[in-house]
Amino acid sequence: MIEAEIKLREIRAKLRKSMDGVVSTSMREKGLKYRLNFGVNLPTLRQIANNYDRDAILSEMLWKEDVRELKILATLLYPIEDFSEENAHKWCTEIPNQEIRQQVCMNLFQNLPYANNLVNKWILSNNENLRTTAYWLFARLIIIRSEQIAYIDCSALVRNAMNDLSSSDFFLYQSAINALKYAGRLSSELSKEILEKIKIIADSEIPALQEVYSLLKFELDNN
16 A cells, blocks of 8 residues: 555656646636546556556555546556456545546457347346446457457447437447447448437437438448
8 A cells, every 4th residue: 555655646746746737727618627637648648557567555545545547547557457346436436537437448348258248138237327338348349350259249239329319428428339330340230220329319400400410311321
């Protein structure tokens, strides 16, 4: 614990030296709110992470801080083999915004040997934050061509993503669209299934749903 605290102080000092006030202000104006944001770019954060061994205790300390860079570093430094499903669920409920969601999915969740279980469980959750992350993680697994895709219930995912196209939560809505786009790339059969399901919104009186239909039809017609 003491060693982790020393490392945390070292990391804070490095972040202060790398601080970019202009970037920090820009992020804040775009709605990315943290108690503290140093505006440090991702390549620099990766360089900082490379100076430390993976450490579960340090990562937990970093994650608890409402500081952008510390949360991102937590996702880079947690040992994959020590990160349990219970921990994944806890962290997922604590994701503060879309930037951290993207980082935790890319740096940590997609590398877990049970990532498919997380997707299958979270898409069925009543918690919108969990479903949003499930869709994003699903897309990441397709991007990296993970073998775990074969163990994901794509029919359930498509069904729930279709329901979430009507969500008032912008990030849930966007993540659902993204998941449907990537799901359609898995096979021509799944692509046809999605195209059949979205016919229901083709003549919607809601302009946003009409746009979604056009977007997905364009994306999947040639798959």
